[in-house]
Amino acid sequence: MKSGLKVTPLEAWIALKTGSTGSTLTREQVERYQLSRLNDSIARARTLSPFYRRHLAGMARAAVARLEDLAGCPLTTPADITAHAMQMICGSQSEISRVVTLDTSGTTGEPKRVYFSAADQELTVDFFRCGMSTLVGTGDKTMILLPGERPGSVGDLLRQGLLRLGGVPVAHGLVKNLPAAVEAMCREQVTCLVGVPVQVLAMARYWEKWQGSKRAPRCALLSTDYVSAAIVSELRRIWQCEVFEHYGMTEMGLGGGLECQAHQGYHLRENDLYFEVIDPVSARPLPDGEYGEVVFTTLTRQGMPLIRYRTGDISRFIPEPCPCGSSLRRLARVQNRLNSRVVLGEHQAITMAELDEVLLALPAVADFTAEVVYDRPAKLTVQVEILSGDITHSEQVILNSLRLIPGVHMAERAGLLAIGARIAHYFPHYSGKRSIRIMEGVRSAT
Numbered sequence: 001m002k003s004g005l006k007v008t009p010l011e012a013w014i015a016l017k018t019g020s021t022g023s024t025l026t027r028e029q030v031e032r033y034q035l036s037r038l039n040d041s042i043a044r045a046r047t048l049s050p051f052y053r054r055h056l057a058g059m060a061r062a063a064v065a066r067l068e069d070l071a072g073c074p075l076t077t078p079a080d081i082t083a084h085a086m087q088m089i090c091g092s093q094s095e096i097s098r099v100v101t102l103d104t105s106g107t108t109g110e111p112k113r114v115y116f117s118a119a120d121q122e123l124t125v126d127f128f129r130c131g132m133s134t135l136v137g138t139g140d141k142t143m144i145l146l147p148g149e150r151p152g153s154v155g156d157l158l159r160q161g162l163l164r165l166g167g168v169p170v171a172h173g174l175v176k177n178l179p180a181a182v183e184a185m186c187r188e189q190v191t192c193l194v195g196v197p198v199q200v201l202a203m204a205r206y207w208e209k210w211q212g213s214k215r216a217p218r219c220a221l222l223s224t225d226y227v228s229a230a231i232v233s234e235l236r237r238i239w240q241c242e243v244f245e246h247y248g249m250t251e252m253g254l255g256g257g258l259e260c261q262a263h264q265g266y267h268l269r270e271n272d273l274y275f276e277v278i279d280p281v282s283a284r285p286l287p288d289g290e291y292g293e294v295v296f297t298t299l300t301r302q303g304m305p306l307i308r309y310r311t312g313d314i315s316r317f318i319p320e321p322c323p324c325g326s327s328l329r330r331l332a333r334v335q336n337r338l339n340s341r342v343v344l345g346e347h348q349a350i351t352m353a354e355l356d357e358v359l360l361a362l363p364a365v366a367d368f369t370a371e372v373v374y375d376r377p378a379k380l381t382v383q384v385e386i387l388s389g390d391i392t393h394s395e396q397v398i399l400n401s402l403r404l405i406p407g408v409h410m411a412e413r414a415g416l417l418a419i420g421a422r423i424a425h426y427f428p429h430y431s432g433k434r435s436i437r438i439m440e441g442v443r444s445a446t
């Protein structure tokens with residue numbers, strides 16, 4: 001361990017959960033535990049869930065002998081949840097205490113429903129308790145800027161986890177009124193913020209302009225969406241705060257992995273989830289270090305287990321040991337999702353992550369939306385939202401920023417892309433994971 005760098009608290013927590021008796025957790029111990037849990041999960045799903053009985057029918061009955069052999073098991077997809085959620089439930093529906101409905105970002109309009117038992121939620125509260133101890137301790141105030149009104153919602157489970165570690169949660173919910181949220185943050189003198197990346201950025205920029213003399217939070221945890229380097233550097237500049245990233249999605253039981261003080265990838269929740277990275281086209285598992293699609297299997301989920309579930313997120317395992325000294329696996333920052341990439345011609349592509357880096361780096365920009373109409377040429381239009389009273393950008397500035405993205409620059413020069421920009425006043429909104437909206441143009445079909 002490097003001096004001054006605290007080993008992730010997830011290490012000791014997972015050692016305890018996996019029944020490790022020694023003082024240090026080894027990969028062998030984690031993997032032995034995972035293999036045993038994996039076989040239990042598969043056997044249970046086959047016995048209790050009509051969906052998995054069918055889905056896994058072609059798989060050998062014998063236990064999976066090595067973790068690598070899981071590659072022979074079929075993948076599950078978000079479409080499976082949309083179509084078969086009820087049949088994925090194991091056991092009686094009366095054991096289900098929380099149903100989370102996710103709006104799909106796709107075009108089908110069919111929502112996904114994910115079901116959790118009380119025991120599933122308890123495991124998430126415990127993960128949040130342990131994970132948050134990376135950032136805060138007894139008596140620290142944490143403002144929760146995530147949905148928390150309903151029992152079992154992410155904000156509610158996080159609040160319970162914070163209480164267990166002796167912290168003081170300040171439940172707020174998603175930011176709907178920016179001045180009120182910043183005012184509450186200053187009034188409560190919070191130590192830590194947990195929120196949606198663009199919403200926390202908007203708070204920092206608002207605070208800098210109107211509330212700059214007030215106390216700043218010491219740290220922030222960003223969750224629910226891709227975190228751009230532009231946001232992290234702005235939060236560090238404005239608040240001088242330490243910025244942590246959480247990786248999770250509802251299907252993971254809301255929590256999946258968390259950065260340690262080294263800020264070099266997420267340490268994974270390996271006691272509850274088994275992660276793989278696969279080639280998104282061939283579905284073959286990839287060696288550590290190579291980028292591919294993140295796939296996970298729940299190891300302890302009771303209500304609705306997910307076996308080899310495709311996340312659509314692109315990342316890689318980091319093969320090198322973490323500077324904090326933990327032996328837990330790390331996943332590199334998720335920068336792309338399969339559905340957030342717009343392909344233009346043979347060699348050019350644009351991602352939401354690239355748009356984030358150039359547009360959110362502009363002063364006073366709080367958020368933006370992007371839309372591509374596939375036409376001849378394709379048309380990329382961004383609507384950049386600026387904090388009110390602060391409009392200093394011309395549309396030309398926005399267009400020049402877009403041209404800093406190599407894919408935009410080259411596609412425009414090749415006549416494959418036209419770009420446009422609009423400027424609007426910011427109002428706080430949240431629509432899940434942000435992505436480029438894609439539409440077919442009138443001429444593209446001809």
Ligand SMILES: [Zn+2]
Nearest residue numbers: 260262322324
């Ligand atoms: Zn670490």
